[in-house]
Amino acid sequence: MEHKVPHRKEWIEARKKLLQKEKDFTKLRDKLTQQRRDLPWEAVSKSYIFDGPNGKVSLADLFNERSQLIVYHFMFSPNSPSNHLDSQDYFYIIYYKGRVY
Template sequence: MDAINLVSARELARRNGLSFPNESPEYRQARDELLAEEIELRRHIERVAEQRRALPPGGQVRKDYRFQGPDGEVTLRDLFADKSTLVIYSYMYGPQRERPCPMCTSMLSAFDGEVPDICQQVAFAVVARSPIERLLAFKKERGWHHLPLYSDTTDEFSRDYHAIGPDGGDGAAYNVFTIKDGVIRHFWNPEMGFATADPGQDPRGAPDFMPLWTVLDTTPDGRPPSWYPSLTYGSGP
């Protein structure tokens, strides 16, 4: 992005010209100031994305990771299918859990509808440590249609790519891999957790992949400080 040729965010906010019924001058002034900050945020997000895309080659994947899918065993290489990039989300649903992580489930429920679009550009897979039969049963229960689920039967992939915590419990992870000239490399992981969290905030990545939080961030009360999604709400889904 050529910052030299960009119009200032404040000028773009001024040009925007929107208003809504019965708003006060004080509201409009504050909203225009916020709009300028939102424009700057958009630009910063794009700068970070450019920097991410410019990363040098990551570590080569030397192990022959294998997973159990609905139709039998597959390798990491198989998960690429005909794509050069593979995204793997590590789902917190290990064999020690009676039920899967509600936070992971909330996010994956949103991803489920996006999978057909995502897979036009990159390969996508969800890996968990529970047996594949257990994962498919929950997929049916949840009403997911598109999420490709795989079981890490040996825990080796999950351990190497930070989906198992120091205590041996589940950890959520998001990893991107590339393949070029037959060589698979790790490209990116958010690398944000408790060590990188700011005071008073739960650990979160940037970007934050949770559509739930994105919506709540636009509301007057924002993210509730002590509320988290649940697998069920009364008799609802």
């Protein structure tokens, strides 16, 4: 994909217009996020079991005695091509300085 490389003044003007849209979007997203946080919680009654590096682990085990768990769920089927991100011209990286369990 070819990208236009304009003169700096033109880029700054375009960036300022986009920045305002980004700020408006951020305010809207923050309101929506708060509404999601305000929703009542739901008890998990199903027993979920996962394959961990040291064997089977439950959903509760994944919390590692903490109150919250961050999960990135990549919704690819087992039959999805392994190069899906490559085919979309994406590179995905997670950077985390803390300990990985």
